[in-house]
Amino acid sequence: MENEYILEMRHITKSFPGVTALDDVDLKLRPGEVLALCGENGAGKSTLMKVLAGIYQPDSDKGEIYYQGQRRIFKAPVEAKQAGIIMVFQELSLVMDLSVAENIYLGSLPLKHGRIDWKTLYEDARKVLAEIKCDVDPKTPIGSLPIAQRQMVEIARGIALGAKILILDEPTSSLTDKEKDVFFENIRELKQKGTSVIYISHKMDEIMEISDRAMVLRDGKASGDFATANTTIDEIIQCMIGRSISNYYIKNKAQPGEELLRVEGLCREGQYEDISFSVRRGEIVGLYGLVGAGRTEIVESLFGITRPSRGDIYYKGKKIQIRNSVQAVRHKMAFVPENRKEQGLVLGETCRKNISLVKLPWIKKGGFVDTAKTFEIYEEYRHKLKINAASSEQLTAQLSGGNQQKIVLGKWLAIQPDLLILDEPTRGIDIGAKADIHRFISQLAEEGMAVILISSEMPEIIGVSNRLLCIRDGRICAQLSGEDINEQRIINAIMNQPEDRSNPAAS
Numbered sequence: 001m002e003n004e005y006i007l008e009m010r011h012i013t014k015s016f017p018g019v020t021a022l023d024d025v026d027l028k029l030r031p032g033e034v035l036a037l038c039g040e041n042g043a044g045k046s047t048l049m050k051v052l053a054g055i056y057q058p059d060s061d062k063g064e065i066y067y068q069g070q071r072r073i074f075k076a077p078v079e080a081k082q083a084g085i086i087m088v089f090q091e092l093s094l095v096m097d098l099s100v101a102e103n104i105y106l107g108s109l110p111l112k113h114g115r116i117d118w119k120t121l122y123e124d125a126r127k128v129l130a131e132i133k134c135d136v137d138p139k140t141p142i143g144s145l146p147i148a149q150r151q152m153v154e155i156a157r158g159i160a161l162g163a164k165i166l167i168l169d170e171p172t173s174s175l176t177d178k179e180k181d182v183f184f185e186n187i188r189e190l191k192q193k194g195t196s197v198i199y200i201s202h203k204m205d206e207i208m209e210i211s212d213r214a215m216v217l218r219d220g221k222a223s224g225d226f227a228t229a230n231t232t233i234d235e236i237i238q239c240m241i242g243r244s245i246s247n248y249y250i251k252n253k254a255q256p257g258e259e260l261l262r263v264e265g266l267c268r269e270g271q272y273e274d275i276s277f278s279v280r281r282g283e284i285v286g287l288y289g290l291v292g293a294g295r296t297e298i299v300e301s302l303f304g305i306t307r308p309s310r311g312d313i314y315y316k317g318k319k320i321q322i323r324n325s326v327q328a329v330r331h332k333m334a335f336v337p338e339n340r341k342e343q344g345l346v347l348g349e350t351c352r353k354n355i356s357l358v359k360l361p362w363i364k365k366g367g368f369v370d371t372a373k374t375f376e377i378y379e380e381y382r383h384k385l386k387i388n389a390a391s392s393e394q395l396t397a398q399l400s401g402g403n404q405q406k407i408v409l410g411k412w413l414a415i416q417p418d419l420l421i422l423d424e425p426t427r428g429i430d431i432g433a434k435a436d437i438h439r440f441i442s443q444l445a446e447e448g449m450a451v452i453l454i455s456s457e458m459p460e461i462i463g464v465s466n467r468l469l470c471i472r473d474g475r476i477c478a479q480l481s482g483e484d485i486n487e488q489r490i491i492n493a494i495m496n497q498p499e500d501r502s503n504p505a506a507s
């Protein structure tokens, strides 16, 4: 009889110095099945998938992998890849300087007379991209695309390589709802063709929507296995973190204080136009819009990373011009960027050094860094953000994705900013920790901080913002507050045809 499973992993154990990341874990997967892998930050999800993809070896011979009925040992990623096991990494692994097409076919570029056959390359790439309804030009350099589209390209790569098992490690972390729908359509089609998908995500509603089965890891052990149709989000969360979360979002109740920031008529050609708004102390102002609407570009200008071509910025009652991020930090502004690997972390440095990095100018003694202070900062934010690291001296490269994100957040909070700008701050953070972080940010606002929050997650932006600016095509298309911050109003604002008559280009 043919085996019901395409894959069986048995007794997988994997330790790193100081941690047992996986402890005797079993996993089974059927052809055409979508298996969700759930668990808190650091539970071992990525590690388990890296063992499957040949990046790590299990610790002992007891750990076995059966694939298509045969015992297999994947000693290197290329062996797993050739067998049809393709992993799309949590931290994207694209080469920024190369084009979309080159990235898709990296390692298997079509050749003609010993040279790259560009025509075939672009044609093939266009075909796979069309298959997943992604309309980027294959010649575009990857580095110039927003993260959401980069994720699509990673998936195209999986298809081009002929995946039998596609492993997606938090693939939708930066997609908006609409992009996610297209993405799920792609997964369903792959499933129809018999491809199995292992899906890691912290978004419980997505797990319920797309998976057939959900397996839970807790502290490196398998702690539950549910048929998705017969379970509830609460049951899975309970299994993940040992408690249920009744109220995910708590709005801050502070009375807004004095105005901290005001922008008037801010423009930057091709990115955003006529942006005017203010943020008061004690206020959390959300920016919502589709990927590419200009949200990140606006806050980058506030922080001095780019210069607006027109318009004024008033901060603490004075008109200011911020030329770079060093000046912004001196003004006690903090900016937690969207992409932690490119902008947020020095991966080869320790957790302690990373988390003290922005605060350094304040903790120098006679020209030298006050080392004792760096330990204090690490301890404070490890505790406040529940950072799960082996020690203060662990390299951040070795932390789980969610814990890396917490280090980035911690290093900015450490300067006790007056203005905190957050761009997708809880990307990759598990549901328990997320609730903690929201509560923490609300508390900081109540203590007088002003917060600008960019998030693609509707529940997050609705749950946390006191006021919400909807951004479309680089413009503010609606301002909502109080009861008006709800899904319907937001969708109307984002999707509807422009009501704005002052923009002749729109008609």
Ligand SMILES: Nc1ncnc2c1ncn2[C@@H]1O[C@H](COP(=O)(O)OP(=O)(O)OP(=O)(O)O)[C@@H](O)[C@H]1O
Pocket: 016, 017, 019, 020, 021, 039, 040, 041, 042, 043, 044, 045, 046, 047, 048, 090, 388, 389, 390, 397, 398, 399, 400, 401, 402, 403, 428, 430
């Ligand atoms: N290369 C490594 N060296 C040392 N420790 C590691 C390494 N990779 C992972 N770990 C540790 O193994 C544990 C499991 O990490 P893993 O990345 O598998 O978690 P995860 O479930 O994917 O979490 P997240 O949701 O945050 O991505 C963590 O404690 C992590 O710090």
Ligand SMILES: [Mg+2]
Pocket: 045, 046, 047, 090, 169, 400, 401, 402
């Ligand atoms: Mg992970």
